[in-house]
Amino acid sequence: MNIRTWIIIIINSLLFVVVISLSTSFYNQFEKTLDEKILSQLSSIERLKRVQIEKYLDAEWKHFKLNESIDNGINFDLKDLEKLSYKINESGIYDFTPISKDGTLLIGLVIVKNNVIKSIKTLSNNFIQQILLERTGMGKSGETYLVGTDYKLRSTSRFFPNKTPYSIIAKTKSVQNSFKNVLKNGIYKDYRGIPVYSAYHNITISNIHWSILSEMDVDEVMEPLQNMQIKLLIIACSILIIALLLGVYFTQFLSKPLKTMETQLLAMTDGNYNVNIGEKTHFREINDILKALNSLKVSLTKAISFSHEVGEMKLDSTYQPKTSADVLGNSLVKMKDKLVEYQQKVAQANTNKKRILIEGQETERKRLAQELHDGIGPLLTSLRFFVENMNIDIEEKEKMKALIDHTIAEIRRMTYALMPPSLIDFGVGETLKTFVKLIKNTTQIDIDFNNSIKDKKSKINTNIAISIFRISQELINNSVKHANASKIRISITEFDNYLSIYYFDDGIGYDTETVNLGSGIINIKERVEILNGLITFESEPENSNVEIEIPLTHE
């Protein structure tokens, strides 16, 4: 389940519970209060009317006692008194309704003396009915009525005004309770069979036993409550819908950056670190995560670009691991260091290989030169003596001698090409001087060699001497053969700790970038390299120069 749904469900369920319980308890509280209020109001109405009725009857009784007489205005037969379910044995107030002609309430005031009715008066229902009809505070359906012990209505029903009260039976729970003297106001069904709020009490005045009830229809009372119920339901639903919408709206602020973050992390997992992180959100925690993610990205990107450079053997690039716990960074740096070390070793090995190769080559040349010069040379001269001593034709002898001389000259030339003997015996300065002279004599080139090599205590050993000679030879050859130079200057200067060679020609020049291509130049570079020296080329037409420095560390 995704966070968004989860949050929405949680929030809305909580809200639902709260709204429902609030509404329910509010409703219940309201209902209870309403019940209480209605019942207490009904109860007070009932009490008021009861007191009014009692007062009225009491007043009538007192008045009657003062003016004892047989009222002629009684509208029933005295004989009918016999029909009553009780006997009139004493003075008092009686309920004559059962014998009322029109079935309405009829109250009889009777004074009995010596078991004989002395005086009798009936009261019509008018006044009592008036008291009962007074319905202030009882709404549309409220009424107060009287019921006799025979469960028949004594007062006119509000709902059946044309019906004789005495003909309406009201054997309801409240009436029964009232007669049993159980006072428990509440909701009961009335004589119509409709649930009503009912407040009741029994009235006992002299010989009258009634029950007085003040009642109001539940439906009427409940009407606002039901309205409220609907309103509450609408409010609850609105709240839930609003909460849902707000939830959806606000959770996107949370879920969107998370979703974006997920996409970016996935991209990074796939190896694409070129993602754009760093959008600000409304949440500090997410911002912190974004910041951390960004710094992760930055350091990974750095590490990647570093490893990329290392991969391309750009070993001069640097990387600063974040901490000692930056395993990736530290490994990369270690890898680079190892590569550098390896490269240096390879370079060292390469240089060594070249040195061994060149030195071996030179040794071999030297050996060959000596073989030729000191081995074949003397043999040829001996042969020449031999020929000279022969007694043969002079012309023949001269021919043979010329042939031998030619061979000897060839041997000398080869010897020189292989390794000038003077290089070993007199050093590079003298040898080069001779070589330069040779060039001067055989070409039209203005060539000059400035020899500033130390006469005594020179630190130039045979290896260096051979290299210097070969380098100079190569440079001169290039100038003569390719550069079309007319002026060459060579200067070799020996200092205490280094040797400087400066070479100049006024030839056509060459491209210092592609200068490597000539194999002669490669040889020069290699020779300088194996002597740990430095070489620089500068060239423009009519002004090309080469500068070489070779350290003289050894004795």
Added chain:
Amino acid sequence: MNKINLIVADDHQLFRDGLTALLNKHPFLNVLATVEDGLELIKVLKQGTLPDIILLDLSMPNMNGFEVLKTIRKKYATVKAIAISMHDDGNYIAKCAEYGAFGYLLKNTDEDEVIDAIKQVHNGSKYYNQDLSKKMIDSMAEVRSVKNLTKKETEILDFLSSGLTTKEIASKLYISTRTVETHRSNMLKKLEVKNTVELINKATTLKLI
């Protein structure tokens, strides 16, 4: 006429024999001994066998011709040495002249020239044929112009005193600026001065420029 006494010194027996045979054809020449290296030669000389002329090979084991020349000049001044070598390089010729050789012959020189050289040297002259003389002169070491300073240093000093910058001097002398700088600092050391102005003053005082 007294015979000219000779010793032939060469490490190749065939050559020694050939040369000896050639020399012995001439009645006025007498080969006293043949030796195969410098040490043996010195031994022979020590024993009192002193020739007029030694025909001396330069490249020999144990003790080469140059060392022999030095010893002879020092100890046996009456003995004249003629170098006879395969080397036609001027350096060898010049060195021999420097060490007091009376002549220089290439090993494939004609018999007549060898005999001529022996005769001339025996008569007190030196023998270097035209070809070799030229080669020798080409190879002669230049004479140092100033005692204390090298030629290059003096040149640089001259330029410095006429107000040229290091770069200008470098391009004039076809050397690198670093070389000029090194020369300059070497001169400062040699003349025990601290800067170029002092250097020029001191050099003027010493009449170096």
